[in-house]
């Protein structure tokens with residue numbers, strides 16, 4: 001049956017300070033707030049208390065308006081330096097490794113560019129956890145440091161490791177890599193910034209210690225030795241398997257391990273590992289780690305037995321710098337970089353599942369941790385896990401950029417936090433006549449909080465646990481109220497800004513409207529005058545046509561009149577002619593009468609008498 005690791009992790013959160021030089025990144029909004037420490041009944045010195053919770057509030061344009069609270073073993077805010085992290089996270093592990101012979105592990109986990117490598121390896125200004133650990137290790141062991149003899153190597157090495165001295169190693173390496181390419185030990189501050197811490201090691205002065213250092217990486221789900229430089233194309237993936245002495249526990253076989261006896265040698269070896277590690281430039285980080293890097297410090301405690309032989313007790317301190325999760329769109333990756341990113345995200349997704357389930361395990365549940373899904377989870381959950389020994393002391397430092405990628409960071413916090421709770425800021429939704437709001441907020445909060453309230457049994461401890469849970473929940477509520485008030489204030493300010501903008505927009509609209517009106521009016525006037533002209537032309541045209549038409553009609557009338565006059569004239573002429581004829585006939589008859597009268601008178605007749613008689617006849 002598959003044995004389940006029983007490693008439980010202390011999970012710390014470290015917030016990185018804002019970017020100093022990059023204006024592109026420095027103007028972004030902070031979405032992460034460290035909550036003040038929650039006092040419990042057992043806290044005597046409130047000033048020494050450390051924060052354990054953060055809330056994240058989504059940007060105002062985000063589809064989810066949920067304020068989420070995440071609990072960690074401890075939260076280091078932006079002001080905390082390397083010494084703070086080392087003192088509170090790493091020294092307990094070193095003590096466990098040196099004093100109790102337990103395995104220890106320190107890993108950094110976070111979104112790309114959040115400060116994982118900075119925490120582990122430091123920079124020119126500040127040493128990283130690795131240099132500080134090596135320093136404490138060598139100072140604490142001091143003159144107890146020894147080399148392994150051939151027979152001791154034989155005795156403890158069944159993983160086909162190539163074990164060699166630091167000098168031999170450097171000679172071998174510099175025959176392949178140009179020495180100037182390897183980062184020198186003085187790249188990092190050579191002196192610690194605070195008084196070096198020393199761990200008291202148990203046992204008589206005759207008990208010696210040998211330290212074997214190996215560095216390897218998980219790149220695209222394969223393990224590669226970083227201390228055995230070779231052409232990338234010809235790099236041979238190492239096997240991760242059980243050996244004669246490891247039993248259930250799997251180990252990386254075929255590694256090159258360097259026996260280091262002082263800090264300088266160890267830093268030189270680190271330089272080689274750093275040079276060999278897969279890096280690349282992405283849109284999110286100029287020097288992004290493209291692999292998960294493991295620095296393994298094996299401590300061999302050599303105890304002389306009475307028969308002259310040596311009893312070797314082994315413990316390992318593994319420091320892991322994980323590659324960061326990234327979103328291809330933000331990282332602007334393509335080709336190999338995109339494929340690497342895919343492998344990184346997949347392995348981190350499996351790690352997230354394992355972490356969630358191992359947290360559930362530590363709370364007394366018994367889910368199976370599916371750590372065999374990827375090389376990374378196998379290495380993290382089983383490499384330094386020895387079923388026969390005490391569980392390893394493991395710490396994960398989750399690094400986060402409070403003004404970085406909101407979605408990626410909240411996802412990271414979701415699966416790494418030890419507990420989480422949330423409050424939805426959206427207005428209450430009415431569902432089938434019922435609404436979730438106001439008074440139900442507390443109960444809603446309690447349900448989603450992940451803090452399951454224990455039913456108090458008869459024991460006092462259960463009662464105090466329940467009351468401390470209550471205190472935690474009410475503290476959470478207070479924190480939420482403070483946050484909500486802050487958000488309201490921010491919203492007020494935003495409204496004011498929006499109102500001012502609206503006023504400005506109104507004024508601008510008015511101005512534009514006036515302009516448009518003026519333009520429209522002048523356009524209209526232009527059109528009107530053109531229309532007028534056209535109408536005038538049309539009217540003129542029409543008038544001309546009508547004039548012609550009237551002229552034509554007049555012509556017709558004239559002609560008609562003339563024709564009519566002609567007819568009348570003819571009729572009158574005929575009448576006149578008739579009349580003339582009548583007159584002429586009358587004239588003729590009168591003339592005849594006159595002639596007749598004259599003749600009668602000549603004949604002596606009285607023409608007048610006859611004439612009067614004629615007239616009477618008529």
Ligand SMILES: Nc1ncnc2c1ncn2[C@@H]1O[C@H](COP(=O)(O)OP(=O)(O)OP(=O)(O)O)[C@@H](O)[C@H]1O
Pocket residue numbers: 015016017110111112113114115116117118119123285287288289290322323324325399
């Ligand atoms: N706490 C810090 N203080 C000062 N500088 C920091 C801190 N954390 C990160 N930085 C700086 O931010 C930059 C990115 O950090 P780092 O390379 O450690 O990120 P990372 O999480 O390892 O990214 P990746 O996963 O891409 O390798 C570096 O220049 C580093 O020096």
